[in-house]
Amino acid sequence: MRKRRLLPTIAKNIDKTLSGLYYNKQAPAWTFVFLLCLYALTLFFLMTITKSQSTISIFGTPVHVNTFAGVFSSLANICVILLVVFCRKRGFITALLILICQFPILGVQLFKLHRTATIPGAFTNLFTIMACGIIYVNKTMVEKYQKNSHYQAITDSLTGLPNRFACTELMESFIKSGVNFVLVSIDLNNFKNINDIMGHEIGNKVLSEIAYRWRVLADARKTKTVDFVARLGGDEFALVIMGYNSPADVADTIKSYKKKLEETITIDNCDYFMTACFGCAEFPDDAQDTTSLFSCADAALHEIKRLNSSNCILRFSNNLLKTEQNLEIERKLRTALDSDSILFFLQPQYDASHKLLGFEALARIKDTDDSFMRPDEFIPVAEKTGLIDRVDIDVFRKAACFLGEILKKTDTNITISTNISVRHLMKNNFIDEIKDVLSTSGVPADRFEIEITESIMIDSAEKALQRINDVKKLGIKVAIDDFGTGFSSLSYLNKFPADSLKIDKSFIDVMNSNDSTKQYVAAIISIGHTLNLKVISEGVEILEQLETLKNIGCDCIQGFLWGRPMPPEEAAKLI
Ligand code: C2E
Numbered sequence: 001m002r003k004r005r006l007l008p009t010i011a012k013n014i015d016k017t018l019s020g021l022y023y024n025k026q027a028p029a030w031t032f033v034f035l036l037c038l039y040a041l042t043l044f045f046l047m048t049i050t051k052s053q054s055t056i057s058i059f060g061t062p063v064h065v066n067t068f069a070g071v072f073s074s075l076a077n078i079c080v081i082l083l084v085v086f087c088r089k090r091g092f093i094t095a096l097l098i099l100i101c102q103f104p105i106l107g108v109q110l111f112k113l114h115r116t117a118t119i120p121g122a123f124t125n126l127f128t129i130m131a132c133g134i135i136y137v138n139k140t141m142v143e144k145y146q147k148n149s150h151y152q153a154i155t156d157s158l159t160g161l162p163n164r165f166a167c168t169e170l171m172e173s174f175i176k177s178g179v180n181f182v183l184v185s186i187d188l189n190n191f192k193n194i195n196d197i198m199g200h201e202i203g204n205k206v207l208s209e210i211a212y213r214w215r216v217l218a219d220a221r222k223t224k225t226v227d228f229v230a231r232l233g234g235d236e237f238a239l240v241i242m243g244y245n246s247p248a249d250v251a252d253t254i255k256s257y258k259k260k261l262e263e264t265i266t267i268d269n270c271d272y273f274m275t276a277c278f279g280c281a282e283f284p285d286d287a288q289d290t291t292s293l294f295s296c297a298d299a300a301l302h303e304i305k306r307l308n309s310s311n312c313i314l315r316f317s318n319n320l321l322k323t324e325q326n327l328e329i330e331r332k333l334r335t336a337l338d339s340d341s342i343l344f345f346l347q348p349q350y351d352a353s354h355k356l357l358g359f360e361a362l363a364r365i366k367d368t369d370d371s372f373m374r375p376d377e378f379i380p381v382a383e384k385t386g387l388i389d390r391v392d393i394d395v396f397r398k399a400a401c402f403l404g405e406i407l408k409k410t411d412t413n414i415t416i417s418t419n420i421s422v423r424h425l426m427k428n429n430f431i432d433e434i435k436d437v438l439s440t441s442g443v444p445a446d447r448f449e450i451e452i453t454e455s456i457m458i459d460s461a462e463k464a465l466q467r468i469n470d471v472k473k474l475g476i477k478v479a480i481d482d483f484g485t486g487f488s489s490l491s492y493l494n495k496f497p498a499d500s501l502k503i504d505k506s507f508i509d510v511m512n513s514n515d516s517t518k519q520y521v522a523a524i525i526s527i528g529h530t531l532n533l534k535v536i537s538e539g540v541e542i543l544e545q546l547e548t549l550k551n552i553g554c555d556c557i558q559g560f561l562w563g564r565p566m567p568p569e570e571a572a573k574l575i
């Protein structure tokens with residue numbers, strides 16, 4: 001019962017929003033009444049003044065009151081002109097009537113009462129009529145043009161359906177009033193084939209026919225819901241569904257549109273069979289603004305296209321967005337690798353007395369807006385897609401070249417650490433790749449350190465040990481990264497031929513507020529020393545942390561306190 005009452009309200013809302021989008025700038029109704037009253041008032045003053053014989057004194061000079069008649073006459077004319085300006089056709093007709101009606105009065109005064117003073121009045125009247133005419137015609141033309149361009153701005157010219165802008169505006173109005181709705185992104189399957197084989201003209205006819213069918217279906221309100229169809233461009237459409245009670249209502253509505261689409265389309269005696277994919281997202285459950293709603297619906301749409309399954313309707317779910325974002329990140333990553341635009345930043349590492357020991361090289365990718373993508377975003381994607389080896393070796397090669405250049409100019413003894421993923425380390429050609437970098441950069445191997453997360457000790461201990469030994473044979477040092485976050489046992493650590501150990505930032509963060517963490521850090525440091533490892537603390541941000549670390553015997557410091565990751569040019573200055 002409630003729903004039956006709700007549907008017309010929603011439908012009315014759509015109409016209201018849409019008509020609000022059309023060019024409709026008209027002065028409020030009271031303007032007309034106000035101008036008429038003002039006109040009557042000035043006329044009244046004009047008559048009174050004309051008849052008056054009295055004088056007033058202005059700056060000591062006596063002036064006849066009736067000399068002000070001209071002022072009121074002009075004011076009356078301005079009211080008439082404003083009627084045309086603000087009240088469109090109604091104002092124009094009223095203005096004409098007022099002005100024309102004055103002619104008989106002026107005629108009587110001139111010809112019967114022989115008052116020649118009315119002659120200028122007659123001319124003023126005539127000119128005002130001309131001015132009103134010009135203003136009206138001009139305004140009408142401008143309005144027509146505005147209306148036209150406004151219509152074009154919100155309508156898809158091929159199909160006559162509302163366009164993306166109108167669709168967004170409608171959704172925004174519903175978001176404002178808190179009405180639940182579902183946005184369905186629709187993409188026709190294989191439409192490109194029709195365009196390619198039959199030509200664009202037929203393609204356009206097919207699109208127009210589909211638009212017509214859907215519009216009729218939406219306008220006839222044959223579904224249980226209130227629907228709104230728009231064309232977003234190309235073979236993409238959007239459906240906004242409102243006034244449903246359950247997901248089943250939405251599914252039924254989408255099926256109705258699907259069915260209408262799949263009925264044979266006959267154009268120039270040729271039959272076409274169209275299908276489409278439908279991706280849905282709901283306000284407010286899936287997203288709270290129009291941009292995100294489009295993204296969510298598109299994510300569902302792309303997923304259903306990718307799956308290529310017989311079920312062509314999919315509702316958005318959170319893991320889809322992740323897939324979508326990851327695909328985007330993968331695309332950017334591939335572009336960066338192919339165009340050789342992976343960059344690296346260097347974060348300084350110091351000993352406890354603030355002497356510069358070296359840098360950690362950290363991968364960076366420039367995003368389209370010139371900001372940098374976060375490694376936390378692209379490193380996991382790189383690992384998943386197997387692109388990590390290319391990233392690692394790219395950073396390693398570039399950092400090595402950088403160090404090579406520095407060594408040509410100065411005799412510094414700094415080292416550079418690079419991150420190597422376990423996956424990369426285990427590849428058969430890993431050692432060859434490293435050898436290649438060493439020979440091309442000409443930098444001695446002992447100037448490099450590779451950082452490997454402690455997970456390697458759990459995942460593939462024996463083979464990994466073998467590989468690490470190979471790296472060490474080249475003369476490269478090895479650091480255990482993010483120490484303390486995994487579950488490696490002491491026996492592994494003992495066997496692991498590392499040179500240094502990096503305590504993870506998460507421990508440094510809480511060390512000063514949590515005594516047991518502080519003792520844990522102290523224990524790691526002392527175990528490290530027992531095993532002959534140099535211990536580095538990562539993520540040192542404040543002085544208090546630095547003091548504590550110095551007190552418990554930490555060897556090296558890396559963190560924002562003493563240096564953020566910086567571009568190589570800045571690092572060169574630091575050296
Ligand atoms: P990581 O190896 O633990 O590198 C240290 C990260 O901590 C860096 O983040 C660095 O900017 C950040 N950091 C250092 N000091 C501080 C501090 O005081 N405060 C805070 N808040 N952060 C600090 P970044 O550059 O975002 O790198 C994130 C992770 O991405 C790295 O963690 C590393 O695991 C990975 N990564 C970066 N470059 C590469 C690469 O070339 N290859 C591989 N395999 N992994 C990389």
Ligand code: CA
Nearest residue numbers: 360419451481
């Ligand atoms: Ca690292």
Ligand code: CA
Nearest residue numbers: 481482502538
């Ligand atoms: Ca780390």
